[in-house]
């Protein structure tokens with residue numbers, strides 16, 4: 001994953017628990033304490049080790065941390081200057097999700113080591129979306145729940161997110177997103 005992801009993990013931990021806790025998590029993860037470089041691609045295992053160490057040090061289950069990270073990712077990348085880019089790909093939750101693969105393709109043009117997931121979205125009712133999450137990475141479905149909640153907050157839309165099934169069934173994770181009345 002690009003360093004931007006590991007910096008977003010750092011930003012989440014430091015903002016909620018402080019620098020000392022981040023230092024302990026980096027040590028527990030066995031990740032050397034030099035700062036991550038956003039535009040450098042790191043092995044995925046670095047990110048998994050950071051999440052695993054954060055779970056042990058903070059005493060919170062990995063799924064809870066991944067969901068919190070997904071939500072934080074939206075705010076963090078918007079603050080890092082990707083807000084304008086994301087706004088180009090949708091003015092609503094529904095539109096953005098339908099354009100997410102296009103957005104990843106656009107980002108990948110600049111950052112060739114990007115290995116993005118793929119999302120298939122379809123309407124499943126007047127205020128219901130179904131979202132297929134296809135990824136080569138294991139175990140990140142809880143992050144997608146957080147991403148969807150973070151996106152909804154960005155679009156001032158209230159949502160309920162259900163993880164309908166994991167990838168063991170059809171090779172992808174399926175989510176159901178109930179869009180509540182716009183806030």
Ligand SMILES: O=C(O)CCCCN(CCc1ccccc1OCc1ccc(-c2ccc(Oc3ccccc3)cc2)cc1)Cc1ccc(C(=O)O)cc1
Pocket residue numbers: 001002004005038039040073077082086100107111113114115116117134135136137140143147148151
């Ligand atoms: O692989 C998986 O199964 C889970 C990936 C979860 C993180 N994705 C979240 C995608 C997403 C979902 C919902 C809503 C918004 C989302 O992301 C928007 C987005 C996507 C990519 C970037 C991005 C921008 C620059 C990057 O690289 C940089 C960063 C700084 C300087 C130079 C290059 C890397 C990712 C920014 C916002 C974004 C992503 C981040 C990194 C990678 C990658 O390094 O392969 C692939 C995807």
